[in-house]
Amino acid sequence: MAKQHKAVALISGGLDSLLAVRVLQEQGIEVEGINFYTGFCVEGHTHAIRNHDKDKQKRNNALWAAEQLGIKLHIVDVIEEYKDVLLNPKHGYGANMNPCLDCKIFMVSKAVEWVKEHHKEGFDFIITGEVIGQRPMSQRKEVMPIVAGESGADDILLRPLCAKNLAPTKPELEGWVDREKLYDFHGRNRKPQMALAKQFGFTDYASPAGGCCFLTDKNYSDKLVDLWEGRGSREYEMDDIMLLKVGRHLRPKPEFKMIIARDAGESKYLEGYRKQFVTIQVISHNGPLSMVDGKIQTEDYELAAGIVARYGQGRDAEEVKVEISVPGQDVQTLNIKPLSIEQVLEEWHV
Amino acid sequence: MSRFELDARRMLCPMPVIKTQNKVKELAEGDILAVVCTDPGALSDIPAWARINGHTILGHEENDDELTITVRVGG
Numbered sequence: 001m002a003k004q005h006k007a008v009a010l011i012s013g014g015l016d017s018l019l020a021v022r023v024l025q026e027q028g029i030e031v032e033g034i035n036f037y038t039g040f041c042v043e044g045h046t047h048a049i050r051n052h053d054k055d056k057q058k059r060n061n062a063l064w065a066a067e068q069l070g071i072k073l074h075i076v077d078v079i080e081e082y083k084d085v086l087l088n089p090k091h092g093y094g095a096n097m098n099p100c101l102d103c104k105i106f107m108v109s110k111a112v113e114w115v116k117e118h119h120k121e122g123f124d125f126i127i128t129g130e131v132i133g134q135r136p137m138s139q140r141k142e143v144m145p146i147v148a149g150e151s152g153a154d155d156i157l158l159r160p161l162c163a164k165n166l167a168p169t170k171p172e173l174e175g176w177v178d179r180e181k182l183y184d185f186h187g188r189n190r191k192p193q194m195a196l197a198k199q200f201g202f203t204d205y206a207s208p209a210g211g212c213c214f215l216t217d218k219n220y221s222d223k224l225v226d227l228w229e230g231r232g233s234r235e236y237e238m239d240d241i242m243l244l245k246v247g248r249h250l251r252p253k254p255e256f257k258m259i260i261a262r263d264a265g266e267s268k269y270l271e272g273y274r275k276q277f278v279t280i281q282v283i284s285h286n287g288p289l290s291m292v293d294g295k296i297q298t299e300d301y302e303l304a305a306g307i308v309a310r311y312g313q314g315r316d317a318e319e320v321k322v323e324i325s326v327p328g329q330d331v332q333t334l335n336i337k338p339l340s341i342e343q344v345l346e347e348w349h350v
Numbered sequence: 351m352s353r354f355e356l357d358a359r360r361m362l363c364p365m366p367v368i369k370t371q372n373k374v375k376e377l378a379e380g381d382i383l384a385v386v387c388t389d390p391g392a393l394s395d396i397p398a399w400a401r402i403n404g405h406t407i408l409g410h411e412e413n414d415d416e417l418t419i420t421v422r423v424g425g
């Protein structure tokens with residue numbers, strides 16, 4: 001009996017990877033999925049934090065896609081390794097802080113490692129849902145061989161949705177898959193994919209607007225750059241990544257930034273950081289919890305408290321009582337007058 | 351058959367799923383794992399992960415802000 005060939009597919013949760021897998025399943029190839037969690041992925045997070053997102057249907061699209069396809073999914077935490085990709089991208093950044101090309105190379109190279117580790121189980125090639133010309137940076141025709149080459153995948157990287165536009169790969173040359181039944185999609189027009197989705201009976205699939213991660217988002221990227229500049233270092237931890245998605249961020253002084261919760265859900269989330277950060281909250285009126293990131297001097301407490309008070313119900317009061325808690329110290333209280341709208345300067349908003 | 355507990359409190363999805371997946375890899379068929387988490391998203395993600403990978407959800411309990419999801423390794 002002929003060997004059953006197996007492929008591992010990079011699953012982002014979007015339509016393209018869903019289709020790429022189904023196309024190969026139609027040819028009798030057994031597929032398992034792999035999904036890399038960089039910390040910046042659009043999946044998860046914020047819906048768990050903000051109030052108004054709580055009722056939305058929660059689903060992890062990569063898991064959802066795997067279930068639709070009836071395949072196993074391995075989710076791999078690459079948070080630590082990804083730091084080097086984000087901080088030192090050889091091929092540079094896209095429109096924002098997204099190092100898409102290096103990211104693709106990194107993910108495919110991780111998949112190569114996985115295939116090597118699982119060779120005994122019959123895995124011998126990798127598939128992705130890439131489509132030539134769909135993304136400005138990482139999916140141009142010229143870069144397709146770069147991804148294959150620099151990741152070390154070479155001819156075991158197959159892109160079923162645009163394979164006909166590319167040189168034949170090993171799975172095609174060896175006859176494991178029939179090249180004639182692969183596709184030649186290219187460009188930004190998504191109609192062919194949508195038609196194929198319909199043919200396969202996929203509905204309700206995810207179509208993230210920007211990309212698969214927060215780094216393509218301008219606001220998020222601005223906050224990330226501000227964080228690095230504020231600290232004078234580009235180091236970051238998982239908590240930093242998460243906190244950039246929570247609250248409004250204001251930097252009244254170069255040395256510190258304030259994160260002010262926008263609703264009760266965010267206040268509750270920030271509560272968890274009380275032991276690590278200086279927190280400020282109005283106690284005479286209802287108001288959000290706020291956290292200070294960076295170094296705040298005692299003489300700036302009044303300024304910081306005045307800003308926080310601006311976002312609470314006591315904003316128009318003559319005086320409000322504020323509690324400032326510094327980790328490892330007794331809680332202090334302060335009576336201050338909330339800043340007026342004009343006093344909260346536009347340029348403080350990150 | 352042994353019983354284990356996994357602390358995934360304060361982790362946001364998909365971290366509780368990743369931790370569950372990695373812990374289950376170390377366990378034997380039939381073992382029971384109770385995952386304690388605080389992200390309500392885990393309530394849809396962990397069962398989805400279990401269905402895909404052939405594990406069984408025995409149930410879940412919610413108290414205060416904590417959620418305990420019990421998984422049996424294998425079918």
Ligand code: SF4
Nearest residue numbers: 099100103211212213
């Ligand atoms: S959008 Fe983010 S996850 Fe997707 S390729 Fe670009 S950097 Fe990587």
